[in-house]
Amino acid sequence: MSEVVETGLPCPAPTCGSSDAFARYDDGHGYCFSCKHYETAEGEAPSSAPKQPKDKSLVPFGHYQAIPARSLNEATCEKFGYFIAEDDRGQKVQVAPYRNKAGQIVGQKVRSAGKKFRTTGDFKDATLFGQHLWRDGGKRILVVEGEIDAMSAYQMLGNWPVVSIPNGAQSAAKAVKASLEFLESYDVVIFGFDMDEPGREAVDECVRLLTPGKAHVMELPVKDANEMLVDGRIKEFVSAFWEARLYRPDGIVNGLDLWDQLTTEIELGRPYPWASLNDVTYGERFGELVTWTSGSGMGKSTAVAEIGYARLLEGQNVGYVALEENVRRSAQRMVGLHLNKPIHLPGNEVSKDELRRAYEETLGTGRFFTFDHFGSIQSESILSKLRFLAVGCGCRTIILDHLSIIVSGMEDNDDERKTIDRLMTNLRSLVEETGVSMHLVSHLRRPSGDKGHEQGAEISLAHLRGSHSIVQLSDIVIGLERNQQSEEDEVRDVANFRVLKNRYSGITGLAGSVRYDRVTGRLVPYVPEELALDDDLGSDF
Numbered sequence: 001m002s003e004v005v006e007t008g009l010p011c012p013a014p015t016c017g018s019s020d021a022f023a024r025y026d027d028g029h030g031y032c033f034s035c036k037h038y039e040t041a042e043g044e045a046p047s048s049a050p051k052q053p054k055d056k057s058l059v060p061f062g063h064y065q066a067i068p069a070r071s072l073n074e075a076t077c078e079k080f081g082y083f084i085a086e087d088d089r090g091q092k093v094q095v096a097p098y099r100n101k102a103g104q105i106v107g108q109k110v111r112s113a114g115k116k117f118r119t120t121g122d123f124k125d126a127t128l129f130g131q132h133l134w135r136d137g138g139k140r141i142l143v144v145e146g147e148i149d150a151m152s153a154y155q156m157l158g159n160w161p162v163v164s165i166p167n168g169a170q171s172a173a174k175a176v177k178a179s180l181e182f183l184e185s186y187d188v189v190i191f192g193f194d195m196d197e198p199g200r201e202a203v204d205e206c207v208r209l210l211t212p213g214k215a216h217v218m219e220l221p222v223k224d225a226n227e228m229l230v231d232g233r234i235k236e237f238v239s240a241f242w243e244a245r246l247y248r249p250d251g252i253v254n255g256l257d258l259w260d261q262l263t264t265e266i267e268l269g270r271p272y273p274w275a276s277l278n279d280v281t282y283g284e285r286f287g288e289l290v291t292w293t294s295g296s297g298m299g300k301s302t303a304v305a306e307i308g309y310a311r312l313l314e315g316q317n318v319g320y321v322a323l324e325e326n327v328r329r330s331a332q333r334m335v336g337l338h339l340n341k342p343i344h345l346p347g348n349e350v351s352k353d354e355l356r357r358a359y360e361e362t363l364g365t366g367r368f369f370t371f372d373h374f375g376s377i378q379s380e381s382i383l384s385k386l387r388f389l390a391v392g393c394g395c396r397t398i399i400l401d402h403l404s405i406i407v408s409g410m411e412d413n414d415d416e417r418k419t420i421d422r423l424m425t426n427l428r429s430l431v432e433e434t435g436v437s438m439h440l441v442s443h444l445r446r447p448s449g450d451k452g453h454e455q456g457a458e459i460s461l462a463h464l465r466g467s468h469s470i471v472q473l474s475d476i477v478i479g480l481e482r483n484q485q486s487e488e489d490e491v492r493d494v495a496n497f498r499v500l501k502n503r504y505s506g507i508t509g510l511a512g513s514v515r516y517d518r519v520t521g522r523l524v525p526y527v528p529e530e531l532a533l534d535d536d537l538g539s540d541f
């Protein structure tokens with residue numbers, strides 16, 4: 001195994017640019033801890049001249065002294081055997097001794113001006129820096145990332161055991177492994193590595209080596225222990241030592257850390273275009289998957305288009321993926337809603353100027369994105385398109401109309417239920433990961449009995465077609481009920497919202513009605529006359 005002979009060198013890789021992450025080893029090879037550039041030993045090609053063995057002799061003892069620039073006093077340096085000497089070139093160097101288990105000095109880390117390090121001696125059996133000072137089996141021990149930090153921490157803590165790993169964060173786990181028995185003999189092992197990315201990564205690696213429940217992690221407001229000492233933040237350092245938290249694997253959260261979450265103001269949902277639905281859902285929140293369902297031709301697409309249009313007017317980027325229609329129809333929808341005219345139907349023509357104005361205010365904003373699928377609908381490609389809409393186009397609301405058409409377009413669709421499960425899981429993850437609001441349209445299977453949904457049959461969750469995962473993985477499920485075959489316009493054109501699932505507030509059941517206005521092509525809130533009358537009476541009192 002080769003040993004580091006010099007660290008803190010500039011990386012030779014032209015693409016890296018690090019001024020100090022490159023290390024040279026005693027066999028001549030070099031490695032950059034920033035860009036991972038590897039360099040073979042210079043002049044490694046066979047040569048007739050025998051290689052000069054490196055001088056590995058230890059630097060003879062000089063003297064102990066305080067290091068004012070580091071706020072370290074002489075007693076601390078003496079305790080750790082950290083001395084000042086002159087090297088063979090007459091330069092002043094600081095020498096950190098490394099000992100084997102028997103306490104004999106086997107290697108040294110020699111630091112010269114300009115944060116240059118080299119090692120000498122043999123580190124094969126070296127223990128942690130400072131390890132020889134402490135008996136096995138104490139209560140708490142602190143492990144830090146460098147000799148100066150170890151001495152700084154010791155000086156601030158009084159007499160608590162502190163040790164340091166020899167070669168920085170990158171080889172921390174290796175050093176901890178080598179001294180595992182010693183560290184394991186303590187009740188609590190606190191890791192106080194540098195508060196930077198490599199330091200945090202190294203802590204993550206090291207804590208896993210110890211018996212669960214033993215490793216603790218110390219957080220500092222600055223980079224390391226020496227900075228705390230130099231800044232005079234000794235009390236804070238001592239508190240951080242005692243407040244070191246038990247290490248928890250990623251994702252496990254202690255309730256103690258949830259105060260900020262608790263005091264963050266409740267995010268108000270953005271209102272739906274229909275007040276009655278807001279009373280039950282409290283609006284629509286980012287990161288929610290809302291599934292819309294109904295019998296055939298009941299108005300699901302019409303409803304979700306209204307939502308997309310509302311978000312577009314609010315200034316959001318909107319992704320509108322309607323797989324049963326072409327992009328021309330999608331464009332007509334948005335512009336038609338803006339003009340209050342179903343412009344896709346004959347007799348609703350508008351002047352080019354009017355059309356242009358409406359276009360400028362909707363599609364022309366550049367915030368509306370749709371998907372020209374040319375009839376080919378492969379779920380994998382749809383998922384990647386949806387991701388692109390969220391991440392690449394910055395869409396915060398995505399309309400996906402509808403699920404069944406994606407499922408039927410999928411290859412490997414022998415088991416429809418499993419296919420839907422997979423797709424729903426992917427959609428759910430996408431929503432979680434990107435934080436978008438997604439409105440998904442899904443169909444119903446026929447209910448048993450004479451009356452179909454198209455004749456106004458009440459919807460239940462069990463009627464959703466395909467798989468229970470649609471319900472399970474949605475935050476909210478909203479059904480649209482109406483009797484399409486009624487003779488009376490007032491009945492035929494009025495759809496009731498039925499909230500079938502509501503993870504947010506738990507309130508389910510009927511959530512008001514909307515009427516389809518055939519002149520404007522809009523879904524407008526609807527209050528039956530008798531209730532409207534009641535309201536009027538109420539307001540008189």
Ligand SMILES: Nc1ncnc2c1ncn2[C@@H]1O[C@H](COP(=O)(O)OP(=O)(O)OP(=O)(O)O)[C@@H](O)[C@H]1O
Pocket residue numbers: 294295296297298299300301302303402482492493494495514515516
């Ligand atoms: N409440 C309503 N009353 C009457 N007509 C409506 C109502 N809502 C929508 N419509 C009209 O009904 C037709 C079908 O609506 P839409 O496409 O929105 O239904 P859908 O439920 O999405 O249909 P599908 O089951 O085919 O996906 C459209 O022409 C639309 O304008």
